[in-house]
Amino acid sequence: MVLNVNGIKHEITVDPDVALLNVLRNHLDLTGSKYGCGEGACGACTVLVNGKPVHSCITPVSAVGGKEITTIEGLEKNGKLHAVQEAFLTIDTFQCSYCAPGMIMSAVALLNNNPAPSADAIVKAMNGNICRCGTYPNIIKAIKLASKS
Amino acid sequence: MDNPENLPHPFHPMQDELPPSSNHAFTIDRRKFLTLSGGGLIVALVSNNFLSFAGETLPQESSTAPVGEVAAWIHIDEEGLVSVYTGKVEFGQNIRTSLSQIVAEELMLPVSSITMVMGDTDLVPYDAGTFGSRTTPQMGTQLRKAAATAREALIEMAAKNWNIPITGLTAENGMVVNSAANKKTGYGALTKGRQILRSISDNVPVIAAKEWKIAGKTVPKVNGRSFITGKHQYVSDMQLPGMLYGKVLRAPSYDAKLVDANDAKAKAITGVVVVRDGDFMGVVAPDVRTAGKALLAIDAKWEETNGQPSNANIFDYLLKNASGESGRRSSGDTKGNVEEGLNAAEFKHAKTYNINYIAHTPLEPRAAVAEWIDGKLTVWTGTQRPFGVQEELADVFKLNKEKVRVIVPDTGSGYGGKHSGEAAIEAARLAKTVQKPVKIVWTREEEFTWAYFRPAGVIEVSAGVNKDGAITAWKFSNYNSGGAGLDTQYKTANKQIAYIASKTPLRQGSYRALASTANVFARECHMTDLARMVKMDPLAFRLKNLDDDRFIAVLQTAAKSFGWTNSKVSGHGFGIAGGFEKGGHIATCAEVAVNADKEVKVIRVTQAFECGAIVNPHQLENQITGAIVQGLGGALFERIDFAGGKILNPGLSTYRVPRFSDVPEIEVVLIDRKDLPSAGAGEAGIIGIAPAIRNAILDAAGVALTDLPLIPNGVLP
Numbered sequence: 001m002v003l004n005v006n007g008i009k010h011e012i013t014v015d016p017d018v019a020l021l022n023v024l025r026n027h028l029d030l031t032g033s034k035y036g037c038g039e040g041a042c043g044a045c046t047v048l049v050n051g052k053p054v055h056s057c058i059t060p061v062s063a064v065g066g067k068e069i070t071t072i073e074g075l076e077k078n079g080k081l082h083a084v085q086e087a088f089l090t091i092d093t094f095q096c097s098y099c100a101p102g103m104i105m106s107a108v109a110l111l112n113n114n115p116a117p118s119a120d121a122i123v124k125a126m127n128g129n130i131c132r133c134g135t136y137p138n139i140i141k142a143i144k145l146a147s148k149s
Numbered sequence: 150m151d152n153p154e155n156l157p158h159p160f161h162p163m164q165d166e167l168p169p170s171s172n173h174a175f176t177i178d179r180r181k182f183l184t185l186s187g188g189g190l191i192v193a194l195v196s197n198n199f200l201s202f203a204g205e206t207l208p209q210e211s212s213t214a215p216v217g218e219v220a221a222w223i224h225i226d227e228e229g230l231v232s233v234y235t236g237k238v239e240f241g242q243n244i245r246t247s248l249s250q251i252v253a254e255e256l257m258l259p260v261s262s263i264t265m266v267m268g269d270t271d272l273v274p275y276d277a278g279t280f281g282s283r284t285t286p287q288m289g290t291q292l293r294k295a296a297a298t299a300r301e302a303l304i305e306m307a308a309k310n311w312n313i314p315i316t317g318l319t320a321e322n323g324m325v326v327n328s329a330a331n332k333k334t335g336y337g338a339l340t341k342g343r344q345i346l347r348s349i350s351d352n353v354p355v356i357a358a359k360e361w362k363i364a365g366k367t368v369p370k371v372n373g374r375s376f377i378t379g380k381h382q383y384v385s386d387m388q389l390p391g392m393l394y395g396k397v398l399r400a401p402s403y404d405a406k407l408v409d410a411n412d413a414k415a416k417a418i419t420g421v422v423v424v425r426d427g428d429f430m431g432v433v434a435p436d437v438r439t440a441g442k443a444l445l446a447i448d449a450k451w452e453e454t455n456g457q458p459s460n461a462n463i464f465d466y467l468l469k470n471a472s473g474e475s476g477r478r479s480s481g482d483t484k485g486n487v488e489e490g491l492n493a494a495e496f497k498h499a500k501t502y503n504i505n506y507i508a509h510t511p512l513e514p515r516a517a518v519a520e521w522i523d524g525k526l527t528v529w530t531g532t533q534r535p536f537g538v539q540e541e542l543a544d545v546f547k548l549n550k551e552k553v554r555v556i557v558p559d560t561g562s563g564y565g566g567k568h569s570g571e572a573a574i575e576a577a578r579l580a581k582t583v584q585k586p587v588k589i590v591w592t593r594e595e596e597f598t599w600a601y602f603r604p605a606g607v608i609e610v611s612a613g614v615n616k617d618g619a620i621t622a623w624k625f626s627n628y629n630s631g632g633a634g635l636d637t638q639y640k641t642a643n644k645q646i647a648y649i650a651s652k653t654p655l656r657q658g659s660y661r662a663l664a665s666t667a668n669v670f671a672r673e674c675h676m677t678d679l680a681r682m683v684k685m686d687p688l689a690f691r692l693k694n695l696d697d698d699r700f701i702a703v704l705q706t707a708a709k710s711f712g713w714t715n716s717k718v719s720g721h722g723f724g725i726a727g728g729f730e731k732g733g734h735i736a737t738c739a740e741v742a743v744n745a746d747k748e749v750k751v752i753r754v755t756q757a758f759e760c761g762a763i764v765n766p767h768q769l770e771n772q773i774t775g776a777i778v779q780g781l782g783g784a785l786f787e788r789i790d791f792a793g794g795k796i797l798n799p800g801l802s803t804y805r806v807p808r809f810s811d812v813p814e815i816e817v818v819l820i821d822r823k824d825l826p827s828a829g830a831g832e833a834g835i836i837g838i839a840p841a842i843r844n845a846i847l848d849a850a851g852v853a854l855t856d857l858p859l860i861p862n863g864v865l866p
C-alpha cells in the first residue's frame with residue numbers, strides 16, 4: 001500500500017492490521033512518534049491524519065492509506081521550525097521530553113482548529129497527552145504563546 | 150542540618166542492591182585516559198600511581214583519591230574545546246545544562262562551548278548512580294573545583310609563556326588575558342602540542358555564587374531543539390545495522406515456575422530464534438511484530454504460587470510479616486522516654502497511616518540494545534546506574550567489567566524507577582545467542598509488572614501534646630516504607646522512631662524522595678491533627694515547635710504568598726505541610742473545595758522551595774512544578790491494584806496518573822540562598838503536596854484521611 005507521510009509517498013508491504021506507529025518507527029525510520037502505552041491512553045504516539053490528531057499506536061495502517069499523515073518530523077520546513085515548536089522551545093517547556101512530539105502534534109491540531117483557544121479548550125484538547133515529568137503548566141504557556149504568533 | 154554530603158545512601162529501603170564502593174578505585178584509570186586521545190589539559194581526580202604512568206610531573210597537592218570521592222574529569226583540547234566526563238545521566242532533570250553552567254562559570258566560557266560526556270562506562274569515571282539529589286551538591290561541587298583548577302592551570306601556563314607573574318592575569322571568554330600589556334591567548338593555544346594532567350585541587354578559589362554570571366541564570370535546555378523536533382534518539386529509537394528484535398516470555402503471575410514450553414510453532418516462523426536458559430525464555434525476530442507473534446506461539450506451562458496477598462490485606466500482611474529488625478539505614482532514633490512523655494501529655498493522639506504501592510510510570514518504558522563483538526558486550530540502556538548495570542551484566546555473563554560497556558543516552562525519565570538493568574540483561578542474553586545486535590523495548594504492561602514499585606507501608610504514630618502546643622512525646626513506627634525522612638524535624642522531649650522491615654509481596658525499590666513521600670505524609674498529617682486538638686493554627690503550631698531557620702523560612706514564605714490568613718469560601722479548606730530532604734527545604738499550602746456530593750477538587754497550590762544557591766532558576770522551577778504535579782497522583786489516586794501475584798491495573802487506561810485536567814493553579818516561590826551551597830532539587834519538591842491536600846480536606850470537610858492515595862474514586866468516604 002501507499003502511505004503519504006510528511007508529503008512523501010512510501011510504498012510499503014505490511015499486514016493491514018499493523019499499527020501506524022509500528023510502520024512509522026520501524027519501516028520508515030520516523031522515530032519521533034513514541035510508544036508510551038499501546039492503548040491510545042497517553043498521546044505519545046500522536047500524529048495528524050488529514051489534520052486531525054490520531055493515536056498512531058491503535059490506528060491500523062489500512063485505515064490511513066491515501067490520507068495525509070503528518071508526524072513531528074514533518075513540521076520543520078527547510079530548517080525552519082513550526083511556530084508551535086518555536087513556542088515550546090522559547091518556553092523551554094520540557095524535562096525528559098519523551099512526550100514532546102505527541103504534545104506538539106496535539107497542540108498543532110488544536111491551534112489549526114482553534115487559533116485562540118481558551119484555557120478550558122486547551123485542557124480539553126490536550127487531556128489525552130500525558131507528561132509524567134508534570135510540565136503541564138509550561139505546555140499551556142507554550143500553547144498560549146504559539147496562539148499569539 | 151542535613152548536609153547532603155553526609156547523608157546515608159538513599160537507595161533501596163530494604164535491600165543492599167548497590168555494589169560495595171570498595172570494588173572501585175575512584176580514580177582516572179589508564180584505559181580511560183588513553184581514550185581521551187590527543188593532547189590538551191586534563192583535570193581529574195588522580196592517583197599517584199596513575200600520574201607516574203603518565204610520566205607527568207607530580208603537582209604538589211596531588212594525592213591518592215579517598216574512596217567515596219566524586220570522580221569526574223575535564224578535558225580542554227588543543228582547539229580549546231571543553232569536554233566534561235561524568236557518570237551522571239540525563240533523565241530530564243536537565244543536569245546536562247546545569248552542570249555545563251557550573252563548568253562554564255569557572256572556565257569563563259559560554260555554555261555552548263562545553264560538551265558533557267555522560268553515562269558511558271568506557272569513557273567516564275565510576276559513579277554510583279544518578280539518584281538521591283546528589284548531582285548538584287556532589288558532582289556540581291567537584292566539577293566546579295575541576296573547572297577552577299583548569300582555569301588556574303591555564304593562567305599559570307600563560308604566565309610561564311609570557312615569563313611574567315600570574316598576578317594581573319585573568320580568564321575571559323576562553324582566553325587568558327593580560328590587560329596591562331593588552332595581550333591575550335586562547336585556551337587551545339596554551340595546551341597545543343602538550344599533554345598535561347592536573348589533579349583537582351580542593352583549595353582552588355571558586356567563584357562565589359553572588360558573583361556568578363553564567364551559573365545562577367536561566368539557560369535553556371542543552372540540545373533542546375533535538376527534543377522538540379523528535380530527532381533525539383532515545384534507546385527505544387535506536388537502530389544498529391543488522392539489528393533484531395527481542396521479546397521475553399513472561400510468567401502469568403509472580404513466582405510462577407516454567408514447567409514446560411513447546412516452542413515448535415514459534416521456531417517454525419521464518420527468521421525466529423527461540424532462546425531458553427533455565428526459567429528465561431525469549432524470542433528474536435527480524436521485526437517487532439514477528440517477535441510478538443513468535444512469543445504468542447510458544448505453548449508454555451507454568452506452576453503458579455497460590456495464596457499471594459492483595460490490596461485487600463496488604464497492610465495486615467506487612468504488619469504480620471514485620472521482621473522485628475530495623476532496616477539497614479536510618480533505622481531510628483530514641484530520646485528520653487516516650488511512654489512517660491505520652492502519659493504526661495494533656496492530649497494524646499494515635500493514628501495509623503497506610504501507604505499503597507505506586508508505580509514510577511516513566512513514559513519511556515525500559516529499553517535496551519545489546520551487541521557482542523569479539524567477546525565484548527556493549528549495551529545501550531536507560532538506567533540511572535550505568536556502572537551498576539555494568540556490574541549486573543558482568544555478573545550474569547561472567548565477564549570482567551572491562552568486557553562490558555554500558556551507554557546511557559538521554560533517557561525518557563526514571564524518578565528512581567530505573568536503577569536496575571532488566572532489559573539490558575534480556576537483550577544481552579538474546580544477542581549472545583544470535584550474535585547480532587538485539588533490541589528490547591518493554592511494553593507498558595511489562596513496565597508495570599516487572600519493574601519495581603514505591604513500597605507500600607504502614608506508619609503508626611502516637612504523640613502527646615500540651616495545651617500550650619509543646620510536643621511531649623513522638624512515637625513513630627514505619628513498617629516497610631523505608632527510612633528516608635523518618636525522623637521528626639519538630640522539637641519534642643521524648644521520641645521513639647523506628648523503621649521496621651517487612652516482607653514485600655511486590656518488588657519494591659527507590660522512588661522520587663524515597664520513603665519521604667510516606668514518612669512526611671504521616672508526620673505532617675499528625676502535626677495538623679495535634680494543632681487542631683490544642684486549637685492552634687497549624688502554621689503557628691509548626692513554627693512553635695521548630696528551630697530550623699531554613700524550614701521556618703519556607704513555611705513563612707509559602708504561607709505569606711498563599712494568603713494563609715485570608716478568609717475562605719464556604720466548602721473550601723486550607724492545608725499546610727513541609728519538611729526538608731536532601732538539602733531541599735519545602736513548604737506547601739493547598740486550597741481544596743469539597744462539594745455537597747463530597748467530591749474533592751484541588752483549587753490551588755503554593756510551594757516555597759529553598760536548596761541553597763540556585764544554579765538555573767527556570768529549570769529549578771520546572772522541577773518543583775513537576776514534583777507537585779507528580780505528587781498529586783500519589784496523593785489523590787495512584788495505586789497499584791494486585792491480587793494472586795498479578796497486577797490488575799497494568800496500563801495507562803487503568804492506572805491513573807495526573808493529566809492536564811488534574812492540575813490546579815500552581816505557584817512556586819523559590820528562595821535563592823547565595824550564601825549556601827547548592828543542593829539537589831529533584832526530590833524534596835514532591836513531599837509536601839499529599840499532606841497539604843489531606844490537611845486542606847480536613848479543614849474543609851472535617852474528615853481526617855489516613856491513607857495514600859486519599860481519594861482514589863474522587864470522593865470522600
